Amino acid sequence: MTKTDKQTRVGLGVLILKDNKVLFGKRKNSHGEGCWCAPGGHLEFGESFESCAARETLEEVDIKIKNIRLGTVTNDIFEKEDKHYITIIMVADYDSGEVKLMEPEKCEKWDWFSWDNLPEPLFLPEINLLKQGYNPFEEK
Numbered sequence: 001m002t003k004t005d006k007q008t009r010v011g012l013g014v015l016i017l018k019d020n021k022v023l024f025g026k027r028k029n030s031h032g033e034g035c036w037c038a039p040g041g042h043l044e045f046g047e048s049f050e051s052c053a054a055r056e057t058l059e060e061v062d063i064k065i066k067n068i069r070l071g072t073v074t075n076d077i078f079e080k081e082d083k084h085y086i087t088i089i090m091v092a093d094y095d096s097g098e099v100k101l102m103e104p105e106k107c108e109k110w111d112w113f114s115w116d117n118l119p120e121p122l123f124l125p126e127i128n129l130l131k132q133g134y135n136p137f138e139e140k
Protein backbone atom coordinates (compact mmCIF):
# COMPACT_ATOMS: atom_id res chain seq x y z
CA MET A 1 0.00 0.00 0.00
CA THR A 2 1.39 3.40 -0.91
CA LYS A 3 1.04 6.51 1.23
CA THR A 4 -1.74 7.79 -1.01
CA ASP A 5 -3.85 4.66 -0.42
CA LYS A 6 -3.98 5.32 3.29
CA GLN A 7 -6.82 7.17 4.95
CA THR A 8 -6.66 10.15 7.23
CA ARG A 9 -9.41 9.62 9.81
CA VAL A 10 -11.43 12.06 11.90
CA GLY A 11 -11.23 11.65 15.67
CA LEU A 12 -12.89 13.74 18.33
CA GLY A 13 -11.86 14.33 21.93
CA VAL A 14 -13.93 16.01 24.65
CA LEU A 15 -12.34 18.13 27.35
CA ILE A 16 -14.92 17.86 30.14
CA LEU A 17 -14.55 20.59 32.75
CA LYS A 18 -15.65 20.24 36.37
CA ASP A 19 -14.46 22.22 39.41
CA ASN A 20 -11.40 23.54 37.52
CA LYS A 21 -10.42 20.02 36.50
CA VAL A 22 -10.55 17.99 33.33
CA LEU A 23 -11.32 14.27 32.87
CA PHE A 24 -8.59 12.05 31.40
CA GLY A 25 -8.31 8.28 31.04
CA LYS A 26 -5.37 5.92 30.54
CA ARG A 27 -5.59 4.13 27.18
CA LYS A 28 -5.40 0.35 26.79
CA ASN A 29 -5.18 -2.08 23.84
CA SER A 30 -4.99 0.55 21.10
CA HIS A 31 -2.67 3.16 19.62
CA GLY A 32 -1.32 5.31 22.43
CA GLU A 33 -1.48 2.39 24.89
CA GLY A 34 -0.54 3.64 28.37
CA CYS A 35 -1.08 7.29 27.41
CA TRP A 36 -3.64 9.62 28.98
CA CYS A 37 -6.34 11.28 26.93
CA ALA A 38 -9.77 12.86 27.09
CA PRO A 39 -12.86 10.76 26.29
CA GLY A 40 -13.43 10.51 22.56
CA GLY A 41 -13.37 8.39 19.46
CA HIS A 42 -14.27 8.40 15.81
CA LEU A 43 -16.67 10.85 14.21
CA GLU A 44 -19.37 8.72 12.59
CA PHE A 45 -20.71 9.38 9.10
CA GLY A 46 -23.38 12.13 9.23
CA GLU A 47 -22.74 12.96 12.89
CA SER A 48 -22.40 16.48 14.31
CA PHE A 49 -19.39 17.31 16.51
CA GLU A 50 -21.74 17.97 19.47
CA SER A 51 -23.57 14.63 19.08
CA CYS A 52 -20.30 12.75 18.75
CA ALA A 53 -18.97 14.42 21.92
CA ALA A 54 -22.11 13.54 23.91
CA ARG A 55 -22.23 9.98 22.50
CA GLU A 56 -18.56 9.16 23.15
CA THR A 57 -18.82 10.59 26.68
CA LEU A 58 -21.86 8.45 27.48
CA GLU A 59 -20.28 5.36 25.91
CA GLU A 60 -16.96 5.71 27.69
CA VAL A 61 -17.77 7.33 31.08
CA ASP A 62 -21.59 7.30 31.36
CA ILE A 63 -21.92 10.97 32.32
CA LYS A 64 -23.96 13.75 30.76
CA ILE A 65 -22.28 16.93 29.53
CA LYS A 66 -23.64 20.37 28.65
CA ASN A 67 -22.52 23.56 26.87
CA ILE A 68 -20.70 21.46 24.27
CA ARG A 69 -18.55 23.77 22.16
CA LEU A 70 -15.69 23.69 19.67
CA GLY A 71 -12.23 23.97 21.22
CA THR A 72 -9.57 23.48 18.58
CA VAL A 73 -8.21 20.97 16.06
CA THR A 74 -5.02 18.93 16.09
CA ASN A 75 -3.21 17.15 13.27
CA ASP A 76 -1.98 13.87 14.70
CA ILE A 77 0.47 11.70 12.79
CA PHE A 78 1.21 8.49 14.68
CA GLU A 79 4.51 7.45 13.09
CA LYS A 80 4.97 4.14 14.91
CA GLU A 81 1.35 3.02 14.49
CA ASP A 82 1.19 4.40 10.92
CA LYS A 83 -2.07 6.24 11.60
CA HIS A 84 -3.12 9.80 10.85
CA TYR A 85 -6.02 11.55 12.57
CA ILE A 86 -7.47 15.00 12.36
CA THR A 87 -8.76 15.37 15.90
CA ILE A 88 -11.59 17.77 16.66
CA ILE A 89 -11.24 18.93 20.25
CA MET A 90 -14.53 19.82 21.87
CA VAL A 91 -14.98 21.41 25.30
CA ALA A 92 -17.96 20.77 27.57
CA ASP A 93 -19.08 21.27 31.14
CA TYR A 94 -19.91 18.32 33.36
CA ASP A 95 -23.67 18.06 33.81
CA SER A 96 -24.64 14.94 35.77
CA GLY A 97 -23.84 11.32 36.55
CA GLU A 98 -21.05 9.40 38.14
CA VAL A 99 -17.90 8.62 36.14
CA LYS A 100 -17.81 4.91 35.31
CA LEU A 101 -15.25 2.76 33.52
CA MET A 102 -17.59 1.66 30.73
CA GLU A 103 -14.95 0.15 28.42
CA PRO A 104 -12.41 -1.53 30.69
CA GLU A 105 -10.89 -3.25 27.65
CA LYS A 106 -9.99 0.18 26.21
CA CYS A 107 -9.26 2.22 29.33
CA GLU A 108 -7.49 1.44 32.60
CA LYS A 109 -9.02 4.26 34.70
CA TRP A 110 -10.50 7.75 34.62
CA ASP A 111 -9.57 10.68 36.87
CA TRP A 112 -9.87 14.46 37.12
CA PHE A 113 -6.75 16.63 36.69
CA SER A 114 -5.83 20.30 36.84
CA TRP A 115 -4.67 21.65 33.48
CA ASP A 116 -1.29 22.59 34.98
CA ASN A 117 -0.82 19.09 36.42
CA LEU A 118 -1.86 16.69 33.66
CA PRO A 119 -0.80 13.02 33.91
CA GLU A 120 1.99 11.60 31.76
CA PRO A 121 2.59 10.24 29.24
CA LEU A 122 -0.05 12.10 27.23
CA PHE A 123 -1.69 10.82 24.03
CA LEU A 124 -0.49 12.53 20.82
CA PRO A 125 -3.58 14.78 20.31
CA GLU A 126 -3.15 16.06 23.87
CA ILE A 127 0.59 16.62 23.31
CA ASN A 128 -0.27 18.59 20.16
CA LEU A 129 -2.92 20.55 22.07
CA LEU A 130 -0.33 21.67 24.61
CA LYS A 131 2.10 22.53 21.79
CA GLN A 132 -0.56 24.97 20.52
CA GLY A 133 -0.64 26.55 23.97
CA TYR A 134 -4.32 25.62 24.15
CA ASN A 135 -6.03 25.88 27.53
CA PRO A 136 -9.77 25.05 27.79
CA PHE A 137 -10.05 27.15 30.95
CA GLU A 138 -8.99 30.26 29.04
CA GLU A 139 -11.53 30.26 26.24
CA LYS A 140 -11.95 33.48 24.34
Ligand code: IPR
Pocket (backbone or CB within 6 Å): 010, 011, 012, 013, 030, 040, 041, 042, 076, 085, 087, 106, 125
Ligand atom coordinates in the same frame (compact mmCIF):
# COMPACT_ATOMS: atom_id res chain seq x y z
P1 IPR B 1 -12.67 4.67 19.97
O1 IPR B 1 -13.70 4.74 18.87
O2 IPR B 1 -12.22 3.29 20.27
O3 IPR B 1 -13.12 5.38 21.22
O4 IPR B 1 -11.43 5.43 19.38
P2 IPR B 1 -10.17 6.06 20.08
O5 IPR B 1 -10.43 6.35 21.51
O6 IPR B 1 -9.01 5.19 19.77
O7 IPR B 1 -10.02 7.44 19.35
C1 IPR B 1 -9.56 7.57 18.08
C2 IPR B 1 -9.45 9.00 17.72
C3 IPR B 1 -8.50 9.75 18.58
C4 IPR B 1 -7.32 10.20 17.81
C5 IPR B 1 -9.22 10.87 19.29
Ligand code: MG
Pocket (backbone or CB within 6 Å): 039, 040, 041, 060
Ligand atom coordinates in the same frame (compact mmCIF):
# COMPACT_ATOMS: atom_id res chain seq x y z
MG1 MG C 1 -12.06 6.33 22.79
